[in-house]
Amino acid sequence: MRKAVVAALILGFVWADEPRWLGSDVLRRRVRRSVEAALACLARTQQPDGSWKDMIGRKVCNLYVGHYDKHIGVTALACMAFLAHGDLPGRGRYGKVVERGLDFILKHIDENGYISYSNSRMYSHAFATLFLAEVYGMVRRDDLKEKLIKAVRAIERAQNRYGGWRYLPTSIDADISVTVCQIMALRAAHNAGIFVNKNVVDKAIEYVRKSASPTGGFRYQIYDSEGRRIFGRVSFALTAAGVVALQGAGKYDCDEVRRGLAYLRNQFLINHFPPPHHMRTTFEYFYAHYYAIQAVYVAGGHLWRQWWKRIANELINGQYEDGRWQDVVGPNYATAMAALILQIPNGYLPIFQR
Numbered sequence: 001m002r003k004a005v006v007a008a009l010i011l012g013f014v015w016a017d018e019p020r021w022l023g024s025d026v027l028r029r030r031v032r033r034s035v036e037a038a039l040a041c042l043a044r045t046q047q048p049d050g051s052w053k054d055m056i057g058r059k060v061c062n063l064y065v066g067h068y069d070k071h072i073g074v075t076a077l078a079c080m081a082f083l084a085h086g087d088l089p090g091r092g093r094y095g096k097v098v099e100r101g102l103d104f105i106l107k108h109i110d111e112n113g114y115i116s117y118s119n120s121r122m123y124s125h126a127f128a129t130l131f132l133a134e135v136y137g138m139v140r141r142d143d144l145k146e147k148l149i150k151a152v153r154a155i156e157r158a159q160n161r162y163g164g165w166r167y168l169p170t171s172i173d174a175d176i177s178v179t180v181c182q183i184m185a186l187r188a189a190h191n192a193g194i195f196v197n198k199n200v201v202d203k204a205i206e207y208v209r210k211s212a213s214p215t216g217g218f219r220y221q222i223y224d225s226e227g228r229r230i231f232g233r234v235s236f237a238l239t240a241a242g243v244v245a246l247q248g249a250g251k252y253d254c255d256e257v258r259r260g261l262a263y264l265r266n267q268f269l270i271n272h273f274p275p276p277h278h279m280r281t282t283f284e285y286f287y288a289h290y291y292a293i294q295a296v297y298v299a300g301g302h303l304w305r306q307w308w309k310r311i312a313n314e315l316i317n318g319q320y321e322d323g324r325w326q327d328v329v330g331p332n333y334a335t336a337m338a339a340l341i342l343q344i345p346n347g348y349l350p351i352f353q354r
Contacts, residue, residue, distance in 0.1 A: 113150030
């Protein structure tokens with residue numbers, strides 16, 4: 001499968017191969033135009049050093065609102081949007097864009113393997129590691145492998161006693177939102193042939209499973225900083241992330257996944273949550289749908305077909321004329337996430353394959 005993907009990437013992106021289940025001809029043309037406009041927008045907003053800027057460090061429900069600067073995580077996500085289109089470093093229409101973004105990330109890996117710029121945190125480290133793993137799986141550069149291994153080891157060392165991760169490598173507590181990002185980075189590295197400590201993965205998956213609630217949703221936190229069991233909030237975004245993490249571990253039919261998918265279906269397809277206006281006014285909208293689309297894509301069937309048509313139209317209707325989307329983190333983050341969501345059916349990124 002990986003060889004076929006790489007061959008397709010080298011030959012360039014071919015929209016004509018879209019399967020019919022992607023919807024009507026009208027919808028498929030709309031998706032195509034939307035993605036092309038989004039990527040052109042991202043190419044325009046890339047900084048000369050290869051980075052993209054957006055808000056760093058914003059924390060929900062906290063007075064700490066972050067600061068605007070070059071963003072490691074957004075740079076990684078933007079570059080992955082181009083990979084999903086069929087562009088590789090130095091190859092394809094946007095090959096130079098990807099190459100500059102890769103160079104920026106590689107320059108900001110410290111001796112311990114932590115990827116950070118301007119006080120970015122573990123979210124960004126995870127997205128950057130995921131991007132490096134996806135690139136390495138396609139181009140097999142020795143210098144890239146060395147940096148990727150260091151980034152993976154940094155994730156492994158940062159895991160805490162509960163099996164999860166938090167905002168900083170030294171955090172003593174954990175939450176499922178940050179944890180799932182690390183799990184997916186480790187999965188991508190493993191898929192690319194990098195050794196990943198199985199004990200780390202097993203502990204992480206156990207943490208995710210413990211985060212599932214009887215309602216089908218997944219909880220933000222299950223332990224406080226003192227180790228006491230708590231029952232944190234449940235949300236659409238956290239549930240989508242939890243389901244994807246378990247699917248990525250090969251647990252496609254466990255109770256937590258079945259209940260989680262039912263929860264997601266009820267929220268989005270029946271209760272119409274999150275509503276479309278949340279894409280511009282909240283932190284969670286794009287994070288939620290980035291993971292939700294992966295969860296239902298793996299599940300397949302009627303749920304996937306219903307979901308795809310709804311989210312594709314919703315995103316396209318929310319796109320600005322210049323090709324961007326907008327949320328509280330910033331336009332580059334929102335645009336990269338939307339472009340990734342709309343390109344998941346292409347199957348070019350190994351992490352998005354069934």
